[in-house]
Amino acid sequence: MNLSLTIKLSLKNIVGNRLRSGLTILGLVIGIASVILLVGIVNGATKSMNDQLSFLNTDVITVYTYDESFSFQYEDMNAIKRLDYITDATPYATVDASVGRGGVKASNASVYAAGEGCIDVMGYELQSGRRFSRIDINNGTKAAIVGSKIAEKLWKNSDPCGSEIKLNGDNYMVVGVLKSKGSSFGNDADNTVIIPFTSARYLGESTKITEIYVKAESDEVVDEATKSIQSYLSREKSLSSDSCEVSSGKQEQEAMAELNRMMALVLGGIASISLLVGGIGVMNVMLVSVTERTREIGIRKALGARRKDIMYQFLIESMVLSMLGGLIGIITGCLLGRIAAIIPDVYFSPSIGMILLSVGVSVTVGLVFGILPAYRAACLRPVEALRYE
Numbered sequence: 001m002n003l004s005l006t007i008k009l010s011l012k013n014i015v016g017n018r019l020r021s022g023l024t025i026l027g028l029v030i031g032i033a034s035v036i037l038l039v040g041i042v043n044g045a046t047k048s049m050n051d052q053l054s055f056l057n058t059d060v061i062t063v064y065t066y067d068e069s070f071s072f073q074y075e076d077m078n079a080i081k082r083l084d085y086i087t088d089a090t091p092y093a094t095v096d097a098s099v100g101r102g103g104v105k106a107s108n109a110s111v112y113a114a115g116e117g118c119i120d121v122m123g124y125e126l127q128s129g130r131r132f133s134r135i136d137i138n139n140g141t142k143a144a145i146v147g148s149k150i151a152e153k154l155w156k157n158s159d160p161c162g163s164e165i166k167l168n169g170d171n172y173m174v175v176g177v178l179k180s181k182g183s184s185f186g187n188d189a190d191n192t193v194i195i196p197f198t199s200a201r202y203l204g205e206s207t208k209i210t211e212i213y214v215k216a217e218s219d220e221v222v223d224e225a226t227k228s229i230q231s232y233l234s235r236e237k238s239l240s241s242d243s244c245e246v247s248s249g250k251q252e253q254e255a256m257a258e259l260n261r262m263m264a265l266v267l268g269g270i271a272s273i274s275l276l277v278g279g280i281g282v283m284n285v286m287l288v289s290v291t292e293r294t295r296e297i298g299i300r301k302a303l304g305a306r307r308k309d310i311m312y313q314f315l316i317e318s319m320v321l322s323m324l325g326g327l328i329g330i331i332t333g334c335l336l337g338r339i340a341a342i343i344p345d346v347y348f349s350p351s352i353g354m355i356l357l358s359v360g361v362s363v364t365v366g367l368v369f370g371i372l373p374a375y376r377a378a379c380l381r382p383v384e385a386l387r388y389e
Helices: 003-016 018-053 074-081 134-139 148-155 197-203 219-236 249-292 294-302 307-340 352-378 382-387
Strands: 060-065 086-095 099-101 110-114 126-129 143-146 164-167 170-178 192-196 211-216 244-248
Touching (some): 074 219, 110 197, 192 197
Parallel strands (some): 110 192
Antiparallel strands (some): 099 164
16 A cells, blocks of 8 residues: 555545544644743743843942941942952942922932942943032032933923932932933833932931942953952951842843743643643544454455555554644644733743744654554454454
8 A cells, every 4th residue: 555545544534533633633732832822921021031131230249238237338339449350339229209390290210329430330321411520429419310211301302411400309400311221120220310329318318328339340250259249248347148148130130041941941841741641632542543443454454455554544644633733733822822912011932943843742742642553553453353343
């Protein structure tokens, strides 16, 4: 029996048992669609996270003390700057203040108090104006550097440098405007106002330095710079890891990437169980098909069909079912992913590798789970098969 006739017989049997074939395919569709959907959502979330993490400065190290009785001094900034692998350091604090000008409010604006090196440490660039000077820090000058959104909202198309901005109703002179940087994890760098750390006292904020931002020489030496800071804090300030935290944007990126990898493995593993169940379903249906067609097999063998012809027929039938299930599953998974992406904060990014893997899995499922039924059919003796009722 030639291969084309074997394929025709397999397809004829599949079409002749539409309900059974459809239910068999359904198990594989659910499994493959689940894998593509879940892995695609994880990939989408990972890409979205990486886009947001790209705004983080991976060469910036955050130093924070939990000890309420302790605060850093400006001398510590200079000492940290002199450490190996470090270029600059600045105190940093969030200030609770409203932002406005002439009756116009800048909603959801963030106000920060920082040192003279904050522009370079935080990876900002100036669009116009100047940085804070040592005089601003020493004298607690009421100066402010504003983000591009603040400048556009409160000054429209004019340069705000030299104008005044109100923080909690108190006037601060705008000395600089930041270039647009975008947002990350809900923090909009363009909707920001920065003031000298020492002038935060006019807004009722404490001038205790509990948080420092440190800039390493490069991404490659962040780990060495972190160890250098930890050594300094332990040696000179007697601060242990329980009372002080030293972390970097690079560590946050690595931790997030590891979390995403774990999520992909877990969700992929869960969805793979559906594939296994679908494969077992294919095998069960093929075993039932062998039993139902025992007399047919006996007749074909009596007419000269060889063992391999019978085996090929059932293997092809099994693989066709699996490949159909795989194809429909891929289409279904991609469609469901696109629909899911309509939901806010849900991202879907189909993986070409996962789609190709799904095709391979479909073929493998048909081959592996079709071998037993095909072998069982091929081993039937013609006499016994013809007597089967």
